[in-house]
Amino acid sequence: MINIKLNVNGKDYDLEIEEDLRLIDLLRDRLGFTGTKEGCGEGECGACTVILEGKTVNSCLLLAIQAHGKEITTIEGIGKEDDLHPIQESFLENGAVQCGYCIPGMVLSAKALLDKNKNPTRKDIREAISGNLCRCTGYEKIVDSIEKASKILQQRGSESHEQL
Amino acid sequence: MKKRGKGIAVSFYGTGYGNGFPDVSTATIRLEDEGKISISVGATEVGQGAKTVLSQIGSEVLGIEIEDIVLINEDTSKTPDSGTAAASRQTYNTGNAVKIAMESFRKKLFEESKELLGLNTSIGLETKNKEVYLKMFPQKKTTFKEIAQKLKKQKRRLEATESFTAQTTEMDPETGQGAPYWPYTFNCYGVEVEVDTETGKVDIIRALCAQDVGRAMNPTMIEGQIDGGFAMGAGYALFEDLGLKEGRIKNNKFSKYIIPTALDLPEIEKFIIEDPESTGPFGAKGIGEPVMIPVAPAILNAIYNAVGVRILELPATPEKILQAIKSYGKV
Amino acid sequence: MGVTRVLKAYSIEEILDVMEKYGEKVELLAGGTDLLVDIRAGKNKGSVIIDISDVKEMKKIEIGEDDIVLGALTTFTDIAENDYLKENVTGLWKAAKSVGSPQIRNMGTVGGNICNGSPAADIVPPLLVLDAKLNIKSRSKQRKIKLKEFYMENGSRNLRSDELLYSISFTKSRDKNIRIGFEKLGLRNALAISRISCSVYAIIGENNRIENIRIASGALGKYPLREYALEKFLKDKNLNDGLIEEAAEIFSHEVKQRLSGRSSCPYKKEAVKGIFKKAISFEGE
Numbered sequence: 001m002i003n004i005k006l007n008v009n010g011k012d013y014d015l016e017i018e019e020d021l022r023l024i025d026l027l028r029d030r031l032g033f034t035g036t037k038e039g040c041g042e043g044e045c046g047a048c049t050v051i052l053e054g055k056t057v058n059s060c061l062l063l064a065i066q067a068h069g070k071e072i073t074t075i076e077g078i079g080k081e082d083d084l085h086p087i088q089e090s091f092l093e094n095g096a097v098q099c100g101y102c103i104p105g106m107v108l109s110a111k112a113l114l115d116k117n118k119n120p121t122r123k124d125i126r127e128a129i130s131g132n133l134c135r136c137t138g139y140e141k142i143v144d145s146i147e148k149a150s151k152i153l154q155q156r157g158s159e160s161h162e163q164l
Numbered sequence: 165m166k167k168r169g170k171g172i173a174v175s176f177y178g179t180g181y182g183n184g185f186p187d188v189s190t191a192t193i194r195l196e197d198e199g200k201i202s203i204s205v206g207a208t209e210v211g212q213g214a215k216t217v218l219s220q221i222g223s224e225v226l227g228i229e230i231e232d233i234v235l236i237n238e239d240t241s242k243t244p245d246s247g248t249a250a251a252s253r254q255t256y257n258t259g260n261a262v263k264i265a266m267e268s269f270r271k272k273l274f275e276e277s278k279e280l281l282g283l284n285t286s287i288g289l290e291t292k293n294k295e296v297y298l299k300m301f302p303q304k305k306t307t308f309k310e311i312a313q314k315l316k317k318q319k320r321r322l323e324a325t326e327s328f329t330a331q332t333t334e335m336d337p338e339t340g341q342g343a344p345y346w347p348y349t350f351n352c353y354g355v356e357v358e359v360d361t362e363t364g365k366v367d368i369i370r371a372l373c374a375q376d377v378g379r380a381m382n383p384t385m386i387e388g389q390i391d392g393g394f395a396m397g398a399g400y401a402l403f404e405d406l407g408l409k410e411g412r413i414k415n416n417k418f419s420k421y422i423i424p425t426a427l428d429l430p431e432i433e434k435f436i437i438e439d440p441e442s443t444g445p446f447g448a449k450g451i452g453e454p455v456m457i458p459v460a461p462a463i464l465n466a467i468y469n470a471v472g473v474r475i476l477e478l479p480a481t482p483e484k485i486l487q488a489i490k491s492y493g494k495v
Numbered sequence: 496m497g498v499t500r501v502l503k504a505y506s507i508e509e510i511l512d513v514m515e516k517y518g519e520k521v522e523l524l525a526g527g528t529d530l531l532v533d534i535r536a537g538k539n540k541g542s543v544i545i546d547i548s549d550v551k552e553m554k555k556i557e558i559g560e561d562d563i564v565l566g567a568l569t570t571f572t573d574i575a576e577n578d579y580l581k582e583n584v585t586g587l588w589k590a591a592k593s594v595g596s597p598q599i600r601n602m603g604t605v606g607g608n609i610c611n612g613s614p615a616a617d618i619v620p621p622l623l624v625l626d627a628k629l630n631i632k633s634r635s636k637q638r639k640i641k642l643k644e645f646y647m648e649n650g651s652r653n654l655r656s657d658e659l660l661y662s663i664s665f666t667k668s669r670d671k672n673i674r675i676g677f678e679k680l681g682l683r684n685a686l687a688i689s690r691i692s693c694s695v696y697a698i699i700g701e702n703n704r705i706e707n708i709r710i711a712s713g714a715l716g717k718y719p720l721r722e723y724a725l726e727k728f729l730k731d732k733n734l735n736d737g738l739i740e741e742a743a744e745i746f747s748h749e750v751k752q753r754l755s756g757r758s759s760c761p762y763k764k765e766a767v768k769g770i771f772k773k774a775i776s777f778e779g780e
Contacts, residue, residue: 020534022531040417041535043531043532043599044419045418057598058528058602065501065503066527066546095384095385097211098212098392099210131425131597131685131686132426135392135423136211139425139426140387140431143426364762403683419688486765487762
């Protein structure tokens, strides 16, 4: 057993864990962030995507110890049921969700993209979600949703800028 | 060198179990305590949108908001049987069951309203905004909630259960003649591909999908189904191979069983064709499976148009295409 | 095998200490994109895992006066986001960008890609044509070898169990006539393992004369390879379409002999021509 400290969705944790525990198992089984889905367990599907220090990673391909001292955002840290993030709103509005299994990972890949690139092209968006497999949607409504979310976020950004 | 080609394919597809098999869906409608309306159906939601469409159909009959519908499904202890979420049948079959049950429920609701409003007959009653009112004298009205409260006091429930059975006939085993399915859904897809004549790699660069839907209950969800069907069809045509060897699946993980990513698909231009089906709920038909059927033949036709080779075994991998080009292609 | 210990190191010194102590039992965890899959399948070779992913001194891209140094823990994303490399070492940049997916590129490292030694390792062919050197350290000594000497004929690597690959360096060239290309054929446009890859480094002088050329391939042998026969054929000739066609045939012949008897041979010997032609036409540069 080893000790690790990490911050998940803004909250600090100090935990004793098995040495070979994967990050996804820490998040789901120990901390209850079950919005992070396990699909393939080998980094091919992206369902377990979380944001680690600003970058998307497959949480099935990290040992929990690699997250020691770091900040992680899971889907639970993006928005709450009664206070959704514009990306989540946009996914709902534009029919991006079918079975839903890939969606937490998709939203996190979209968040990481829009945090870096405020005005992505549709190609940029496709590139950003190319590590997230979806079997239902053919991706198009997801791309639409991320594109529309980027416009909403830009507009909000300029509005809050004007207020200053 | 990269060569472009275009291909189209059309399909028609009979939805439902077909061939004389009993294809039955049952729905129960109930007035709930607070005046909400519940629909109980044994229809499974797998992401195709059954819950949304069935709620839409129910709310349309009663003229209420979709938020006032409580849909109960996927719980066999609480719901009647609505058959499988298969054969592209839920919108048509269970949709019809919901519509008929809701109409039956409305009649009962009007009978209760007649009593409550002291009327001689239920003729001329209508519903709107969870109210029942007399069209010729709208001040004469009651609410779903009032009716529910009255029923609760009397320890009665207001509910209606109805079934819908799709019409199909068995085919003659001798002649193969008959009308196994009803209704049929039609579509026509066109794609443009770019074939790399040196590696055999295919990129789909354009896709147009025209889909007959009877009546579009929910255009956004129909588009989503078309997109998804196109992606599955494209994977089927170009990538996906279980690799069966002596009854075992060789390609049993995502690193080996290749499905399209967001970078493997073009933007999909969609055309929804409405021609209401007289036996469908508000004219709607099923499209779940049909949306993927013309994809592979359209892609294979486009490959033929581009480099003159006919790929007769799926998936059309770069190996097969390049081998065909080398042996008889027109490049 | 099972994992008995997981240790975290924060410096090269710490890594070397643990490596010396545990010897052959050690397995290094850099990006983890391959190792975690192995651990889950019980296929990890060492039972003591050292997590080196936070060793900052091995995470750097140094564009020096004469050399470019990549820390072994430089990720594919680090390379893909580096404007200097995009402009000046395009083949390397293209290879990094072609790896897996954003998530894999964010974790996967250059050192891991080299040491894991997959024949399809995307970053190795461009490093081979850059004639990169590997900087290796153990408790007792430090050495520098050429990447082309790293993969051994018997399938092993030129790296002892107490040695650490800590950085990769190659000469920074100021010659304006240098072109560096890379092309990869995968089964799809993302999340694709290379079926064939090819990188070309060339100095093209007056009259399109090929003054210097190095070519490397991936997924056409036990490990990524320099294509010496092809280099020899092309050197000092004038680069034109006819010459490229001739060279492609030579490459094809080479691949045919190398992969003879393998089920992939009929396809790869043909497709390699197209991949080579794209690599030497420096598309996307």
